[in-house]
Amino acid sequence: MTDDVLAVHGGTPLHGQIRVRGAKNLVSKAMVAALLGESPSRLFDVPRIRDVEVVRGLLGLHGVKVTDGADDGELVMDPTNVESASSDEINVHAGSSRIPILFCGPLLHRLGHAFIPDLGGCHIGPRPIDFHIQALRQFGAVVDKTPEGMHLTAPHGLHGTKLELPYPSVGATEQVLLTAVRAEGVTELRNAAIEPEIMDLICVLQKMGAIITVHTDRVIEILGVPRLHGYNHKPIPDRIEAASWAAAALATRGEIEVLGAQQADMMTFLNVFRSIGGEFEITDARVGRTGVTGVEGGIRFWHPGGELNAVALETDVHPGFMTDWQQPLVVALTQARGLSIMHETVYEQRLGYTEALNTMGATIQVYRDCLGGTPCRFGRRNFKHSAVIAGPSKLHAADLVIPDLRAGFSHLIAALAAEGTSRVYGVDLINRGYEDFEGKLAALGALVERI
16 A cells, blocks of 8 residues: 555544645745846745745756745745756656746746756646747747757847737746846736736736736736846735635535635635635634734634535636636535536636546536536537536545546545545645645544555
């Protein structure tokens, strides 16, 4: 047996308090941004997750000295001596992450060349890097494809350009931001992603000396500057992890207070949570007699009893319902009375995890049709990207194999809600985005153990 297996004794409501740290989807990008500076950067409230370790390793390969700061969760990154790394070393570190593509702009500015290996990440759709490469070429990069990856150079430097995304991709927007801030001249990006994590990355870059203007209608303008310095930054909290624990509270008929969670970035999720029949309360920081804050605020989520309501949902880019919220929430929807619809419009292959839920007693049918208000870019194509969930369903234990990060946490929620003992294989994949999830489960009274 491998120790990558968790025995989950289900049927016990989760109760208690946990805390979320900085958002995974910001922290890793802010770490890459440190490459652009000419002095050290400090990032606070960094979660101990696998993706952070991957980026830390890649920074180290490129000569960035990364050390733990004085505070818990503090990272200090000194990019004074940036250097080249071998393709073999990058490949070793990059197998579990797609982050190396974002190193290109900063490395082209600092060294004049960069390398992209074959990219890993979760298997939820191809997520092509074509636009990344196209954008880098528009900035002036020269791309040479080789069997081991792509080598990029910038013989005449990088220059501002006008770009328009065919879809408001988060990764492509990050690529343009990290490249444009030190490119000569003005860059205009249209149809940009405007997720909270993107706005927080812009805050990081502005602290470093960048000049970035966010206009209406998804237009971002960047005036390149010749040099940037380090930053001090506390990232926004992880709204994906917060929503995952909220779904766990609903699915297990429990109550979980998520310290650190912020209402503003979760409004769309909170509306849906309430529509289903869940309850939540925004909890302010507790201030002691001395005026010193004792416990930070957050959001308390709970199942109020009675039946949950079926809903019809479509995932979308911000400010729509986030694609990373749908998998844990679908588990809770298996307990709602009636037919719920989930139309996935961001990733075309993100509903495969529902097969495992059906083996546990759920009734979920997936379709190629767009079961939503408007057709999406996957319509009339051979992707099963809509799901109909019939409930309530009594879930029972099963052996589960985790396919990707978010689906993995959903399988874990299903095992917690099911009767009996499930064996969940590949749980270490959850460590990519959920800090100390086993410790948090223990704090919430879950009955789990490594086997």
